[in-house]
Amino acid sequence: xxxxxxxxxxxxxxxxxxxxxxxxxxxxxxxxxxxxxxxxxxxxxxxxxxxxxxxxxxxxxxxxxxxxxxxxxxxxxxxxxxxxxxxxxxxxxxxxxxxxxxxxxxxxxxxxxxxxxxxxxxxxxxxxxxxxxxxxxxxxxxxxxxxxxxxxxxxxxxxxxxxxxxxxxxxxxxxxxxxxxxxxxxxxxxxxxxxxxxxxxxxxxxxxxxxxxxxxxxxxxxxxxxxxxxxxxxxxxxxxxxxxxxxxxxxxxxxxxxxxxxxxxxxxxxxxxxxxxxxxxxxxxxxxxxxxxxxxxxxxxxxxxxxxxxxxxxxxxxxxxxxxxxxxxxxxxxxxxxxxxxxxxxxxxxx
Numbered sequence: 001x002x003x004x005x006x007x008x009x010x011x012x013x014x015x016x017x018x019x020x021x022x023x024x025x026x027x028x029x030x031x032x033x034x035x036x037x038x039x040x041x042x043x044x045x046x047x048x049x050x051x052x053x054x055x056x057x058x059x060x061x062x063x064x065x066x067x068x069x070x071x072x073x074x075x076x077x078x079x080x081x082x083x084x085x086x087x088x089x090x091x092x093x094x095x096x097x098x099x100x101x102x103x104x105x106x107x108x109x110x111x112x113x114x115x116x117x118x119x120x121x122x123x124x125x126x127x128x129x130x131x132x133x134x135x136x137x138x139x140x141x142x143x144x145x146x147x148x149x150x151x152x153x154x155x156x157x158x159x160x161x162x163x164x165x166x167x168x169x170x171x172x173x174x175x176x177x178x179x180x181x182x183x184x185x186x187x188x189x190x191x192x193x194x195x196x197x198x199x200x201x202x203x204x205x206x207x208x209x210x211x212x213x214x215x216x217x218x219x220x221x222x223x224x225x226x227x228x229x230x231x232x233x234x235x236x237x238x239x240x241x242x243x244x245x246x247x248x249x250x251x252x253x254x255x256x257x258x259x260x261x262x263x264x265x266x267x268x269x270x271x272x273x274x275x276x277x278x279x280x281x282x283x284x285x286x287x288x289x290x291x292x293x294x295x296x297x298x299x300x301x302x303x304x305x306x307x308x309x310x311x312x313x314x315x316x317x318x319x320x321x322x323x324x325x326x327x328x329x330x331x332x333x334x335x336x337x338x339x340x341x342x343x344x345x346x347x348x349x350x351x
């Protein structure tokens with residue numbers, strides 16, 4: 001039996017009242033005009049497999065207007081997965097059995113997401129680059145998701161007390177959970193960036209074809225151990241009434257040909273860097289887990305020049321299941337093994 005994603009069905013997700021389709025085992029193209037819902041289909045697949053949206057932090061925003069919730073389900077091999085949002089709460093089913101924990105569910109499949117907003121990895125602030133590391137870490141580093149949740153809980157509580165000007169002993173009650181989780185996150189992010197650096201460098205050279213040298217390094221949001229950083233930053237956090245050191249201040253430094261990529265790289269180079277970072281993410285998942293993730297590629301080819309477009313397509317692993325949305329398909333060299341759908345008026349039609 002095929003091991004990839006199959007039998008996908010959306011109910012009341014974004015603009016779709018109901019939609020069902022069967023992705024192919026290799027490349028699946030979804031072709032349609034803008035504002036037809038192509039991105040929402042890929043988003044639904046990501047929500048199904050990773051229980052999170054790459055477009056919003058709140059699943060409530062993905063519910064079709066006027067409805068009380070959504071349902072997305074599909075099969076990965078013989079495993080049946082269902083993710084629902086009902087009356088403000090998430091509900092997941094693994095082989096039709098409700099689950100109180102997501103660990104087994106999330107072990108079923110990994111995802112690599114590409115979109116035009118990836119350009120913010122180069123142009124934008126550190127929050128996008130932290131999410132980039134978190135999305136990878138949650139898929140391949142044991143305990144990463146739980147450490148991140150623990151850190152965020154402690155940080156929210158600590159910041160609330162700082163904002164209220166509460167006594168120091170109340171604030172420092174959250175230091176221990178913040179430090180424990182924060183040190184685990186720092187260690188994981190350091191290791192991830194070290195592993196990603198050569199992968200991103202080689203991917204950037206493949207896509208640009210110009211001998212560009214991309215270097216990435218991890219920049220922790222503090223100096224020294226977290227306990228020491230917290231102690232040293234006490235005057236500033238009292239003044240600003242917020243925690244000013246820790247993983248929530250982490251970043252990745254991007255240099256192209258020894259110059260900062262954000263201000264000095266051209267737009268074409270920035271797009272190549274963003275794609276290289278995403279390819280590195282996918283290749284690390286493959287190196288770590290022994291098989292490629294599912295590639296979800298949302299309409300990025302139209303923003304690339306023809307050379308970069310074809311170089312990206314050739315850089316994708318031939319044995320990976322890949323879903324690609326695009327407004328037109330005349331640029332791609334399709335093969336008989338490809339699956340193609342046209343999306344029009346919220347309806348998918350096989351071509």
